[in-house]
Amino acid sequence: AAAAAAGGQRDSGGGGGEPAGPTFAELGLQPALLAGLERLSIGRPTAVQRLAIPALRRGRSALCAAETGSGKTLAYLLPLLERLLGRPEAPAAEAEGPAAPRGLVVLPSRELAAQVGAVAAALCAPAGLAVRGLTGGGAAGGLRRQLRAPPPGPAVLLGTPGALREALRRRFLALERLRWMVLDEADSLMDESFTELLEEILAHRTQVVVVGATFPAGLSETLAKFTDVDRFVTFSTQSLHHLPPHVQQKFVRLKGRDKLPELLQLLKERPSSAGAVLIFCNSASTVNWLGYILDDHRIKHLRLQGQMSATARAGIFASFQKGDVSVLVCTDLASRGLDTSRWKE
Known part of the structure; x- marks a missing residue:
């Protein structure tokens, strides 16, 4: 299921009669990440991964629009994890202090956070990067336990907006070491309750990747309040907003x-x-x-x-x-x- 969720393909480059294109190794990924892909039984990159990986490795902020099932999770995880591996840092100083991740993925639900977390953990294990999930729905002590679970000092944190907001308010979480942030399923995150959290995160001048199958009207205007949208590069696959050929639809009009x-x-x-x-x-x-x-x-x-x-x-x-x-x-x-x-x- 992790391979399906990540959208990787065993031996083709993205379907639709496209040429196979470069391998993950030819895209310049480190051996530790290639080992993680092997654990997930994922072969060649999909179309969106071939578009996103080179630019995100160079530190570009981006808007990434691609159809469901196209492999957006790996399209952002692989190059952003590569950047962490390329610039190693000492672990956070004190286990008793707030968690200080270097990468942050914001997701709309605990179920999606768990799914993406499983993919991230498989990629990070050979690289020695710690991954942690942060989801709400419990007492404040639960947030503290999630962040302090061994090993301490997660390099990558995946969280839902409510849990992240509460952890920051209670100072269980610090953003000073943050190098990049992903907004996954961004159209479901862009509401008034999220903008204050977004402003706090983007104040740290991180690399920002906004991901979705659809983007709401006014997304660029919302982001422009907190960051320079003109520096963003935009990726969009040719199959965006097209029904995959293997999906059959039937519409029944009923009272x-x-x-x-x-x-x-x-x-x-x-x-x-x-x-x-x-x-x-x-x-x-x-x-x-x-x-x-x-x-x-x-x-x-x-x-x-x-x-x-x-x-x-x-x-x-x-x-x-x-x-x-x-x-x-x-x-x-x-x-x-x-x-x-x-x-x-």
Whole structure:
């Protein structure tokens, strides 16, 4: 699943009849990162990785727009980790002081943070770089424990906005050593509650990489309040906003009262070998309401929505991904960058 999430390809350069292009080694990545890619069973770079890696290695800030599944995670992780390896620094001085990462990835949900964290950990292990995740939903002591878990002094931190904001407020986290920051799924991060945190991070004049399949109107204007957007380079793949050829779509126009009976019929008639089903609802209350109805019809399912406690959410998507349960009822919390391919044990 990590390889699928990262978007790497075993022996092609990005699909769509494109030439294979250079290998990761030919892009100049260090042996430790190549060893991490081998652990993930990833071969040649995809199109977005071939575009992004050379420029990000040179320290350029960037806007990176590419379709879902194209390999954006590796497109930013590989060159930014390369920069950390190329400029080693001593670990943070005191284990009792605030954590002081050199790289920061901001993600909209704990589930996506866990997924990207798994890829980052596989890449960083051969390089000896420590990776830590920081997600909210618990007491302040939980944030402190996440940041101080061994080994101390994470080189790379992956966090959700709320957890990062709280850790900075409580001075569990310091940004003085920060060298780069990534905003992953940026369109879901750009709201008023995030701008204060963004301003604090960008005050440290870091390399900034903004990543997404779509960018909201006004993104450049928002960033321009805190950083020089004119110095950003822009990457965009040719397949952006195009449906992948292997994805089939079917649209059914229904009246509101017919939606539930139609859904129940589809779920009951689908063969057990038909694969996974994601049912998106527009609110947490609708997720719960539909879940109760599926219980009444004895349709086994999982629920995932943002009003759940951190304890309740832990492991739900992973359980769905592993195939323990084939139906997931969720809000758009599960629509952002999550790898829905099934794990193979």
